[in-house]
Amino acid sequence: MKTFIMASLLSLGLANTALASESQEVWQQSHVLESKGEYEKAAAVLTPLLNHKASEYALLRYGWLNYLQGNYSDAIDSYKRALNFNPRSFDARLGMSLPLMAQGRWKEASRYLKQVIGQSPYQYTAHVRLMACEEGLRKWETLEQHSQSMAAYYPSDATILVYLARAYAWQDKEEQAKATYQRVLKRFPNHIEANHYIKGQSE
Amino acid sequence: MKKKLWLYGYGLAACISLPLSQQAYADDWSGYADVSVIAGGYSGTTTRTAINAYGASLNLNYLEWGGMKVAGSQLTITDRGNAIKQEAVFASIYANHFCDTLSGVFKFRLDVHQASLSDDFTYQDKVVAYAPQISFLNYQKSFYADLGYAVSTYDLGFEVKQYTPTLGFGFNQGADWMQVRGYWVDATHQRTTNVQSTQAVELKLTHWTEPGSMFSQYFVNALAGERIFAVDGDAAAIYSLVDKQQGGGAIGVAWQSQYVDGMVMLSVDQYLNQATNATYINSLVYISMSKSW
Numbered sequence: 041m042k043t044f045i046m047a048s049l050l051s052l053g054l055a056n057t058a059l060a061s062e063s064q065e066v067w068q069q070s071h072v073l074e075s076k077g078e079y080e081k082a083a084a085v086l087t088p089l090l091n092h093k094a095s096e097y098a099l100l101r102y103g104w105l106n107y108l109q110g111n112y113s114d115a116i117d118s119y120k121r122a123l124n125f126n127p128r129s130f131d132a133r134l135g136m137s138l139p140l141m142a143q144g145r146w147k148e149a150s151r152y153l154k155q156v157i158g159q160s161p162y163q164y165t166a167h168v169r170l171m172a173c174e175e176g177l178r179k180w181e182t183l184e185q186h187s188q189s190m191a192a193y194y195p196s197d198a199t200i201l202v203y204l205a206r207a208y209a210w211q212d213k214e215e216q217a218k219a220t221y222q223r224v225l226k227r228f229p230n231h232i233e234a235n236h237y238i239k240g241q242s243e
Numbered sequence: 244m245k246k247k248l249w250l251y252g253y254g255l256a257a258c259i260s261l262p263l264s265q266q267a268y269a270d271d272w273s274g275y276a277d278v279s280v281i282a283g284g285y286s287g288t289t290t291r292t293a294i295n296a297y298g299a300s301l302n303l304n305y306l307e308w309g310g311m312k313v314a315g316s317q318l319t320i321t322d323r324g325n326a327i328k329q330e331a332v333f334a335s336i337y338a339n340h341f342c343d344t345l346s347g348v349f350k351f352r353l354d355v356h357q358a359s360l361s362d363d364f365t366y367q368d369k370v371v372a373y374a375p376q377i378s379f380l381n382y383q384k385s386f387y388a389d390l391g392y393a394v395s396t397y398d399l400g401f402e403v404k405q406y407t408p409t410l411g412f413g414f415n416q417g418a419d420w421m422q423v424r425g426y427w428v429d430a431t432h433q434r435t436t437n438v439q440s441t442q443a444v445e446l447k448l449t450h451w452t453e454p455g456s457m458f459s460q461y462f463v464n465a466l467a468g469e470r471i472f473a474v475d476g477d478a479a480a481i482y483s484l485v486d487k488q489q490g491g492g493a494i495g496v497a498w499q500s501q502y503v504d505g506m507v508m509l510s511v512d513q514y515l516n517q518a519t520n521a522t523y524i525n526s527l528v529y530i531s532m533s534k535s536w
Contacts, residue, residue, distance in 0.1 A: 209454040
C-alpha cells in the first residue's frame with residue numbers, strides 16, 4: 041500500500057512537472073509570436089490553457105492578443121471571463137476598457153474604469169483612459185474638472201494637460217487653453233497639437 | 244476553524260468585490276429630453292394660411308447597448324379658416340450589435356407612429372405605421388448605411404409601403420457628413436385598388452465646426468423627386484396629408500451650451516394639391532431645445 045501511494049505521488053509529480061514545462065513552452069512561444077506581430081498565432085497557442093483551473097493570466101493575455109488583432113468582442117469576452125475568475129482584478133477592467141473604447145463604447149468603458157478608480161482613487165491609467173472616454177462622449181465640462189484635478193497629482197505629465205487644454209478649447213476658454221498648451225510645450229517642445237493651437241491663436 | 248476561515252475569506256472578498264461591481268451604475272443610463280415648435284405659412288394657395296406644431300420627446304439609452312425614444316406632437320393647419328389637426332405619438336426602440344468582422348455597429352431599430360387626424364367638421368382619419376430599420380456605422384464613423392421599411396395603414400382605406408435605403412459618408416477628418424436617402428413609396432387605396440408610387444432622393448450635408456465657433460453644426464438638406472405619405476424616422480414624423488411633396492430644401496444651425504442645446508432650421512417645400520392639381524409652397528421655421536444627461 042505504502043509503495044502504491046509513493047508510486048502514485050511520484051507519477052503525479054512527474055505529470056505536473058511535464059505540464060509545467062509544457063506550459064512554460066507555450067508561454068514562451070506566445071511571447072515570441074507576439075514580438076513578431078503574429079498575434080493570431082500567439083493567441084492560438086494559449087487556447088489549451090484557457091479552460092485550465094488557473095487560467096486567469098491566460099485569459100488576460102488572450103484578451104490582449106485579441107485586442108491587438110481587432111477582435112474586440114472576443115477580447116471583451118476573455119476579459120469578462122478573467123473578471124469572473126477574480127472579481128477584484130484591475131487588470132481585467134483596464135484590459136476590457138481598451139476593446140470597448142476601440143468599439144466606441146465610451147460609457148461601458150467608463151463604467152469599468154470608474155470601478156478601478158473607486159478602489160484605487162489615483163490610478164493613472166484608469167484616469168487617463170477615463171479622460172479619453174469623456175472626450176469621446178464630448179463631456180467637456182467633466183473632462184475639464186477631471187483633468188484639472190489629476191494635473192495636480194501628476195504635475196509633470198503632458199497627456200493630462202493635453203486633455204485639459206482640449207476641454208478648455210472646446211468650451212471656448214481660449215486663454216486657458218493657450219496657457220495649458222504652453223505648459224504642454226514645456227514638457228514636449230515639439231507637440232504638434234499644442235504648437236498648432238498656439239499658432240492658430242496668434243494668427 | 245477551517246470553515247470559519249473560508250467564510251471569513253469569502254466575506255472579505257465579497258466586501259471588496261461588491262463595491263467594484265456596483266459602482267458607477269448610475270452613469271449607465273443617459274439620454275436627452277427636447278421640446279420643439281414649428282411655425283410656418285403658405286404661398287400659392289388661397290385656402291391654407293398657417294401651420295403650427297409643438298412637440299416633446301424623451302430619449303433613454305443604456306450604455307451603448309440600446310435605448311428607446313418616445314415623442315408626442317400636435318400639428319394644426321389652418322385651411323379656409325378651419326383647423327386640420329394631427330395628434331401624433333411615436334415610440335422607438337433599438338439595440339446595437341458590435342461586429343468586428345466589418346469593424347462597425349449594426350443597429351436594429353423599430354419605430355411605431357400613430358396619428359389621429361381631424362378637422363372642425365366630419366373629417367377623421369387615423370394612421371398607424373410600423374417602421375423597422377437595420378443600419379450599419381463603422382467604428383471610424385466615416386461610413387453609414389441603412390435599410391428602412393415602413394408600412395402605414397390609414398383608417399380611410401390607404402395602405403402605404405415605404406422603402407428607404409440610405410448611404411452616409413464622413414470626410415474632412417470627421418468634420419463633414421453627407422447622407423443620401425432614397426424614398427420609394429407605394430400607396431395603395433384598398434377600396435379602388437389604385438396604386439400610386441412616388442420616388443424621391445434626400446440629401447443631407449452637415450458640417451461640425453471647430454472649437455471657438457458660435458454654432459456647433461451647420462446643415463443643408465434637399466429633397467428631389469416626389470414623396471407622399473412619407474414616414475421620417477429621423478424627424479419622428481409621419482406626413483399624413485394627401486398632398487404630394489415635390490421637392491424642397493432646408494438650412495439650419497445647431498449649438499451647444501452648458502445648459503441646453505438648440506437647433507434652428509428653415510425649410511421651404513413645394514406641394515401638389517392632388518384635388519385641384521395646383522402647387523403651393525410651404526415655409527417653416529423649426530426650433531428645438533434639448534437637455535442631455
